[in-house]
Amino acid sequence: MEFSDVILAWYRTHKRDLPWRNTRDPYPIWLSEIMLQQTRVAQGLPYFLKFMEHFPTVGDLAAAPEEEVLKLWQGLGYYSRARNLHAAAKTISREYEGNFPQTYEGLLKLKGVGAYTAAAISSICFQEPNPVVDGNVYRVLSRYFGVDLPVNAPEGMRYFAKLAREVMDAEQIGDYNQGLMEFGALQCVPRNPDCAACPLGGGCEAVRQGRVGELPVKLPKKGVRTRYFNYLFPVDREFRTLLTRRNGPGIWEGLFEFPLVESGGVVPEDGIRALLPGAGIQGLGEATDVVRFNPNPIIHKLSHQHLYVTFWIVHLPGSLEGAVPISQMHSYPVPVLIANFMETVKNSYF
DNA sequence: AATGCGGGGCA
DNA sequence: TGCCCAGCATT
Missing domain, CATH: 1.10.340.30 (Hypothetical protein; domain 2)
Known part of the structure; x- marks a missing residue:
């Protein structure tokens, strides 16, 4: 065969x-x-x-x-x-x-x-x-035919x-x-395949050469970028908050999030107020109270970025323009990171 | 030709 | 922790 x-x-x-x-x-x-x-x-x-x-x-x-x-x-x-x-x-x-x-x-x-x-x-x-050529096919063909060309190069x-x-x-x-x-x-499979039980065993070039663990060959990918995100969770007089759509390019394009200020490092408790204007949201400056929600940054790892994320509760005395009731914020499409926060804040804060 | 894009599962 | 997963669009 x-x-x-x-x-x-x-x-x-x-x-x-x-x-x-x-x-x-x-x-x-x-x-x-x-x-x-x-x-x-x-x-x-x-x-x-x-x-x-x-x-x-x-x-x-x-x-x-x-x-x-x-x-x-x-x-x-x-x-x-x-x-x-x-x-x-x-x-x-x-x-x-x-x-x-x-x-x-x-x-x-x-x-x-x-x-x-x-x-x-x-x-x-x-x-x-x-013929389909996906990650599985690269692996099977590179091993069976003993091809060591990098599968992620043209x-x-x-x-x-x-x-x-x-x-x-x-x-x-x-x-x-x-x-x-x-x-x-x-x-x-990628790691430790059971070659003894493989129906292709006899004809597999990688098995013959003892190179199953080396194939397929892949060129190393670029390292990850580290970023520091400060999400401002506004809570106005009527228990409403603010969600805005991420317009690309970049991560999470099309999803919603709270007002975001990116910083060069972890922001201390007394440093967040100065950053509020960076969110570009009218009214945040009138906050009576800005409180760090998570004591240590949440480390959210994506394939290409490591995010160090702090959520801040921003209490507002007045009424926020274009706000959405906190009770309805769960209906928006959001990154997993934001969804997790919404779940936590619902259980621990309200 | 290189880079960016999520989140989860597994050794 | 690092690697991988039924890849694609953009530059």
Whole structure:
């Protein structure tokens, strides 16, 4: 048996029963593919179920306000995926009369759909023979064929794209693609794979050379940036607060947050008042009282940034312009960091 | 060609 | 702690 036959045979007996399998309807396939970009199945699954329930069709998704889409996406990260998902739904609904493009090239035009996702949808839904190349595929191919080109550099990406096409099974492309990814996720795992139990064992170049632990090769990524965030949680006379939308570019674009002042380091208790104007919010200067909420900064780690976050309670004697009742602040799409604070402050303060 | 973009799980 | 995850858009 050659490579693709082993993958297909393995897939038939090991495939997980997931809700987007056993369908060729592009809507759930597309939704799952977007959600699973850089995201584990276990993390994306509940979001998929939630979205399918709220938006049974692409038309339902297109008709929703972006804020509602972001709220449902809250916690899944990489929020541009949600905004692009929504934009693509509008395109499909309004320009394509609710029908998905049925070719790789057509799918590629949709916002948020790149080479991987176009290959996945076109192969699974329309049997177009395009190989998917994701993190799983890089790992399996680099090991089985003993390729040590960096998978995150252009030359390596071109090489693996070509290799992937050469070894695919064009006749059963949908199952082959899903099988190869499933194989990477369950058998050819990143660390300490059980090569003794691998159906490809005999033909694996990495096993033969004793280099399983070295492959795939990845170029080091840039270090993380450290930032200091001071969130001002205004509480006015009528127990209302202020939430503003983050307009990009940058992290959490499209999500809401409390007035924010960034500083060069952790701000002492007697230093916060001088920073209030930095939030650019009228009325904060009239605060009777500004109290640090968390004694030590909350360290919120993102892939590319480490945030040291302090929340400050800003008591206002008057009435705040454009404020939202504290009882309703939970309905806004916010970063996990803000959601956690809202939950804590609700339990400990009010 | 390089960089930025979340959050969670695991050894 | 560092690495990885069904990648993409932007520069």
